[in-house]
Amino acid sequence: MTFRLAVTGGKGGTGKTVVAVNLAAALSARGFKVLLADGDVDGPCTSILINAKLTESKPVKIFKPLIDRDLCKPCGSCAKVCREHALAFMEGAPPILFEELCSGCKACQIVCSYGAIKEDSKTIGFLHSAQAGPIRLKIGELNPGEARSPIVARELKLEVDEELKRGDYDVMIIDTSPGLHNAVVQALWGVDLALVVTEPTPLGLNDLFLILDLLSQLGIEAWVVLNRADIPGGIREKILEACRLRGIEVAVEVPYDEELFKAYVRGEPLIKSSIHTPARQALMDLASKVEARIKPSS
Structure with missing residues (x-):
């Protein structure tokens, strides 16, 4: 049985994709067969951060009326x-x-x-397949200017389900869109665990409450990843206290680290870097915790 994990967060820009990519790379290095899905269909970028090579693309089409x-x-x-x-x-x-x-x-x-209304079609996006070493990627991408992200997100989930049937994967990691809209729910549906990536800012705290409420309604177990935990003027203690009061585990705190940005520019996960930094160690610790959570299910 494949363990299904989502990396999500109410606020954009908190580092969800960085966490998803590094977690996928770390688990793959430990012998897990990983499928990484990019459900941020409005702006997918996992393939860039992991230097993946696109192998296939197919259009996502919807009905369009053709009037005779x-x-x-x-x-x-x-x-x-x-x-x-x-x-x-x-x-x-x-x-x-x-x-x-x-x-x-x-x-x-x-x-x-x-x-008088015949069937025509319109391409609103694409589903891409890619490969980054042993890691298989499935990517949903909405065409610029389109407003039907839930349709592409749904098609991506169906594509992921088919890929899981074809391959003997140990874990599937899906990087969701930010927010709480329909496309996020599509990506979250059916996962075993959600990692909620947030930051120690007032907006980060507000959106953390919102996404935790959504996950509670969906019946999904949640862990919090506090990114850039040590930024000056941050509200780290308020985030930790809010999680404690809700009984939510803070899996790791990832400190601010310029090496993360350098790895981002290089298009490689930080965990593959030879430079050992506190942020790299935090991401490795997260992988260890997820590995321990997966093993009882495998």
């Missing part, structure tokens, strides 16, 4: 049923499609009594 003007009897039924207001209707003329608003639900096609 010869068959259309301008009745307006399709426009009335469109919840997204993607079809504009004026008396006596076929409807006009505003493509960027269409969600692909097919309601217009279903209600059309004249068969």
Whole structure:
């Protein structure tokens, strides 16, 4: 049985992807077969941080109505049923499609009594496969300007499930989008453990509460990773106290470390660096804790 782990966090920019990539690299180095998924479909970057090579891409498509003007009897039924207001209707003329608003639900096609709405498709994003040494990557990417991230996130999860059936993976790590929106829920669904990456700032604390509430509602076990724990003026003690009151484990505290940024620029996980720093050690400690959590399930 593959252990499924999510790296998430309510606030953007806390270091989720850095944690996900380093954890994947550390577990892989310890002999685990790892599948790393990038569910931050609005801005995926795991492949950059782990220097992965793309091996395959396939489009994510949704239904788009194609209006046959010869068959259309301008009745307006399709426009009335469109919840997204993607079809504009004026008396006596076929409807006009505003493509960027269409969600692909097919309601217009279903209600059309004249068969005037044919099936067309629109590419809203891509699913990429990549390889970084022994680590397999699955990446969801939404096209710029599109607003249907949950659809791409859902397709990514389906692709991940298929990959898990094909390969004998020990652990699947998914890096989610920041926030608490639909695409985040899609990525979190069905995981065994969530690592919530936060920072010692007021906004970090506020969003930590929000994501912990969501995980509680989903019934998902949560650990907190406190990144940049020692920044000047930070509210580290408030974060630790909030976690203590909620009974949430703070798995590790990762100190601010310029070597992390240098590794980021090089496109390699910090744990592969020959330079031993407190941040590198914290990430290795996190891998040890996750390894201990995985082993009873394997």
